[in-house]
Amino acid sequence: xxxxxxxxxxxxxxxxxxxxxxxxxxxxxxxxxxxxxxxxxxxxxxxxxxxxxxxxxxxxxxxxxxxxxxxxxxxxxxxxxxxxxxxxxxxxxxxxxxxxxxxxxxxxxxxxxxxxxxxxxxxxxxxxxxxxxxxxxxxxxxxxxxxxxxxxxxxxxxxxxxxxxxxxxxxxxxxxxxxxxxxxxxxxxxxxxxxxxxxxxxxxxxxxxxxxxxxxxxxxxxxxxxxxxxxxxxxxxxxxxxxxxxxxxxxxxxxxxxxxxxxxxxxxxxxxxxxxxxxxxxxxxxxxxxxxxxxxxxxxxxxxxxxxxxxxxxxxxxxxx
Amino acid sequence: xxxxxxxxxxxxxxxxxxxxxxxxxxxxxxxxxxxxxxxxxxxxxxxxxxxxxxxxxxxxxxxxxxxxxxxxxxxxxxxxxxxxxxxxxxxxxxxxxxxxxxxxxxxxxxxxxxxxxxxxxxxxxxxxxxxxxxxxxxxxxxxxxxxxxxxxxxxxxxxxxxxxxxxxxxxxxxxxxxxxxxxxxxxxxxxxxxxxxxxxxxxxxxxxxxx
Ligand SMILES: Cc1cc2nc3c(=O)[nH]c(=O)nc-3n(C[C@H](O)[C@H](O)[C@H](O)COP(=O)(O)OP(=O)(O)OC[C@H]3O[C@@H](n4cnc5c(N)ncnc54)[C@H](O)[C@@H]3O)c2cc1C
Ligand code: SF4
Numbered sequence: 001x002x003x004x005x006x007x008x009x010x011x012x013x014x015x016x017x018x019x020x021x022x023x024x025x026x027x028x029x030x031x032x033x034x035x036x037x038x039x040x041x042x043x044x045x046x047x048x049x050x051x052x053x054x055x056x057x058x059x060x061x062x063x064x065x066x067x068x069x070x071x072x073x074x075x076x077x078x079x080x081x082x083x084x085x086x087x088x089x090x091x092x093x094x095x096x097x098x099x100x101x102x103x104x105x106x107x108x109x110x111x112x113x114x115x116x117x118x119x120x121x122x123x124x125x126x127x128x129x130x131x132x133x134x135x136x137x138x139x140x141x142x143x144x145x146x147x148x149x150x151x152x153x154x155x156x157x158x159x160x161x162x163x164x165x166x167x168x169x170x171x172x173x174x175x176x177x178x179x180x181x182x183x184x185x186x187x188x189x190x191x192x193x194x195x196x197x198x199x200x201x202x203x204x205x206x207x208x209x210x211x212x213x214x215x216x217x218x219x220x221x222x223x224x225x226x227x228x229x230x231x232x233x234x235x236x237x238x239x240x241x242x243x244x245x246x247x248x249x250x251x252x253x254x255x256x257x258x259x260x261x262x263x264x265x266x267x268x269x270x271x272x273x274x275x276x277x278x279x280x281x282x283x284x285x286x287x288x289x290x291x292x293x294x295x296x297x298x299x300x301x302x303x304x305x306x307x308x309x310x311x312x313x314x315x316x317x318x319x320x321x
Numbered sequence: 322x323x324x325x326x327x328x329x330x331x332x333x334x335x336x337x338x339x340x341x342x343x344x345x346x347x348x349x350x351x352x353x354x355x356x357x358x359x360x361x362x363x364x365x366x367x368x369x370x371x372x373x374x375x376x377x378x379x380x381x382x383x384x385x386x387x388x389x390x391x392x393x394x395x396x397x398x399x400x401x402x403x404x405x406x407x408x409x410x411x412x413x414x415x416x417x418x419x420x421x422x423x424x425x426x427x428x429x430x431x432x433x434x435x436x437x438x439x440x441x442x443x444x445x446x447x448x449x450x451x452x453x454x455x456x457x458x459x460x461x462x463x464x465x466x467x468x469x470x471x472x473x474x475x476x477x478x479x480x481x482x483x484x485x486x487x488x489x490x491x492x493x494x495x496x497x498x499x500x501x502x503x504x505x506x507x508x509x510x511x512x513x514x515x516x517x518x519x520x521x522x523x524x525x526x527x528x529x530x531x532x
Contacts, residue, residue, distance in 0.1 A: 002359045003360050003362040003381075003382070003383065004382055004383070005382065006363070006365060006382045006426070022357075023357035024357025024359075025357075030424075031424055031425055032406055032425075035385070035425070035426065036424060039404065039405065046357045046358065046359055046360055048382075048426075050429055076418075076479075076484060079492075080482075080483065080484050080485060082493075085485060085493045086493055089492050092485055092492045093492060096485055096486050096487045096489075096492070097487050099509075100409065100508055100509020100510075101419065101472070101475070101479065101484075101486075101506050101507075101508075101509055102409060102419050102420050102472065102509045103421060105418045105420050106420045106421070106424070106425065236487060236505055237508040237509060
């Protein structure tokens with residue numbers, strides 16, 4: 001690890017101002033992603049601003065009937081909240097499908113959304129990688145790409161956003177609230193939060209330098225059956241090859257977002273109109289324009305089949321009810 | 322832990338400490354420039370309650386909680402396996418909650434209560450989970466065992482507290498200490514020797530349920 005100095009900020013605006021004002025400064029929450037990358041010197045912050053004292057660790061009801069989740073609420077606390085389990089089960093299911101019990105105890109809501117890609121070449125400093133070192137090239141293109149993106153990728157980067165929780169947040173139409181170094185706030189929809197790589201894969205999302213994530217807001221519950229089906233190489237404790245987050249209503253309509261296929265949680269609202277026609281109709285629209293590699297071409301049919309399994313389960317439960 | 326050892330550490334801490342003071346000036350100069358310059362190594366004081374005892378340390382900011390426990394406090398029960406949060410050998414409890422001590426900085430734990438395998442029980446007075454691991458042969462080489470035991474104790478606590486898991490079909494239900502539940506919840510602790518089924522038997526005995 002490269003040397004760095006460390007401090008704990010007292011207020012969100014102060015934290016944002018420190019990071020904005022010091023080149024090389026970064027926030028640290030649970031540390032489970034940042035420290036991993038710092039040990040490999042993929043991240044080399046010169047100053048760490050710890051956000052644990054910012055009092056962003058509560059889950060509160062909003063006036064609109066939803067929930068506001070503090071940026072520092074742990075994955076375990078969020079998944080365990082009775083309101084989340086009852087009204088937003090897709091979120092609990094996505095969280096507990098990710099990482100391990102120990103990691104979820106430390107991982108924060110903000111840190112989880114902001115976790116970086118698991119592209120093996122991003123993790124290997126000896127390889128060219130436009131995300132790690134802009135302009136150096138992309139070793140994954142033409143390399144081993146089984147885990148990587150099949151849609152929305154570019155000639156500069158084919159990495160995926162690897163997380164699970166954000167896929168559920170996308171299907172729930174969550175918004176992310178931030179405070180900037182001047183103390184101003186803004187709200188960003190999950191749809192616009194993560195970005196596609198284009199020519200600037202070094203930027204995972206639309207946050208500005210020093211902008212601090214303060215909370216994530218869920219709109220009021222939408223009912224329906226909630227699913228998070230994660231397909232991976234072992235039964236537990238592995239990243240998704242493909243994951244499907246879905247909320248399906250009694251009349252067969254619903255919402256779907258997919259993880260493991262793109263640089264952001266992948267959702268195409270127009271595809272959801274085809275829900276009553278079945279998984280193939282939805283998946284064809286959802287994955288239209290996919291450009292897989294030979295290594296990961298299997299992900300395209302896997303999206304359809306995983307969605308098919310979810311819709312089948314939903315149908316079975318409807319008939320049983 | 323021997324007294325001379327403590328002396329060694331504090332003397333070293335002092336030396337590093339003066340280097341850090343020099344580093345501060347470098348940092349402020351660097352700040353006025355565009356490209357961030359890496360500062361010199363910096364030390365900080367951190368006080369934690371480890372296994373019931375108050376311990377104050379001067380650590381390089383880069384020191385992980387795991388290295389603080391092992392290298393500074395000589396509590397070598399917690400193990401360094403992968404050092405990247407993948408194997409679980411470094412699992413300890415902070416404020417009663419299990420975490421990977423390799424992915425946490427010591428300086429982030431000011432005032433925290435840490436329990437390591439040394440704090441769970443002693444050779445003379447084993448914690449019930451330690452005794453059950455011995456009885457059921459919950460290990461072969463033993464390297465992952467401290468992490469497995471800390472995790473196992475915490476897992477039974479998490480099930481009692483109603484924390485949901487991937488093994489639950491209905492996440493609104495209360496979890497039970499079934500085989501499937503315990504297996505899923507222990508997935509962050511890897512055992513190279515494959516003692517998993519014996520670990521499960523040990524946990525089952527402590528949980529007080531039928532195997
Ligand atoms: C072995 C292993 C397996 C894993 N498996 C999975 C998995 O299957 N699924 C999954 O989804 N995840 C998985 N993870 C990733 C894990 O979920 C993340 O490491 C965790 O969520 C990060 O949260 P944190 O609080 O520790 O973030 P940190 O490491 O503290 O921070 C991550 C990033 O967020 C920034 N940040 C933190 N807080 C804020 C804030 N308030 N505002 C602005 N920026 C902020 C930091 O500067 C940093 O860049 C795994 C991790 C490991 C080590
Ligand atoms: S896919 Fe993206 S992250 Fe992976 S090597 Fe290429 S540029 Fe880097």
